Amino acid sequence: MADDTVTKTAELGALDGRIAPSDELTIPVTDEGLLRGDGVFEVIRVYDGTAFALADHLDRLERSGANLRLPEVFRSELESEIPELLDARGGRDFDGSLRIVITRGGRRLLLTEPALPKPPGVRLGIVTYAPTRVLDGVKSLSYAANMLCTRLAQERGFDEALLVTPHGRVLEAPTSTLFWVAADGTLCTPPLDEHILASITRDRVLRLLDVEERPCLTDTLMEAGEAFLASTIREVQSIGAVEDVEFEEGPRTREAASTFRAHVEAELARAG
Ligand SMILES: Cc1ncc(COP(=O)(O)O)c(C=O)c1O
Incomplete structure (x- = not known):
């Protein structure tokens, strides 16, 4: 039947x-x-x-x-x-x-x-993307481009996309913010004037840790020892690879993850 x-x-x-x-x-x-x-x-x-x-x-x-x-x-x-x-x-x-x-x-x-689990070590494939500038400051329902970027990366065997402009500036992922540890040891994230979303998790991480807002070229990211994504759903999620360059889940990512988690727990305790 x-x-x-x-x-x-x-x-x-x-x-x-x-x-x-x-x-x-x-x-x-x-x-x-x-x-x-x-x-x-x-x-x-x-x-x-x-x-x-x-x-x-x-x-x-x-x-x-x-x-x-x-x-x-x-x-x-x-x-x-x-x-x-x-x-x-x-x-x-x-x-x-x-x-x-x-x-x-x-x-x-x-x-x-x-809540779907977001395992650590996410593998990112680069997708060329040009932000729709008129939508700066709008978390709009027009998300087909972001969803397509994820699909394009997944078609190439990656877990998620990394959005990079035609000029090679690294922006964010389709639903999360990028952080990386620069060669000089500084924890960095792209500035909002790169036309990325004003992520709430990004804002919290910036307030909790010493972070510098820096534009990022693909080559710079590839030289980073470690990097992670941050979002409401992912919290802090280590990046395992960008294209064929492997990344370790290092101490700065673990520190960001545990600091953010403690911050969430403290805020929930105050609320409850
Ligand atoms: C493009 C983009 N960047 C970053 C984020 C992360 O933002 P938040 O930390 O507010 O969840 C999102 C969330 O959906 C997003 O769509």
Whole structure:
């Protein structure tokens, strides 16, 4: 007998305040968030029911919305709907992430998602990429280019892409920030004026550790002893290789990982 059972996920969503299983929520096909990727989003890590760095994410959502000329991002509604949704999803039993989407059609969507493991030693393949400058300061729904970069790198056998401009400047990965240890021992990350995302994890790492913002050429990165990616979902994830150059998980990466972890735990303890 054919098995036509639709597998339901445990994930929940809220659309304009109405909570329901995620796969039952629908938005009109005419919403330009769908038709043109015209809208903004955030992904927030939820540790045992607590949304980490929530205020920072809502601040960035407001900046994104203003830069994209969205009329509003419904901050006060989100502030009351997020705890409601997380409670409904299991409260302290939920460890995962929360996606917020605000569309040009004026819809606000919250979705819980599982936390997928990000093993250390990620192998990166270079993909040539030119940032869309008009979208500086916008975490927009137009992420097809970033997703394609990952696929292109994976087609070549890598885990993830490393975005590099046509002039050889290393930017970031499609959903994470790059840090590397320069030949002089300095922990570095590219500056925001390279048209990269103002990552919240990047900002925390910059405040926790001694980091210099430096533009980075591919050759410079290849001479680094160690390097890592940082993001809401990855926290600190060591880089195992860029193209055919191997990297070690060294002491600076371990220090960044443990310092960031301790910072998360301290902030969660204060919140809870
Ligand atoms: C292009 C890009 N860079 C960096 C990051 C990391 O940002 P955050 O630390 O705020 O998760 C993301 C996150 O999605 C991203 O999309």
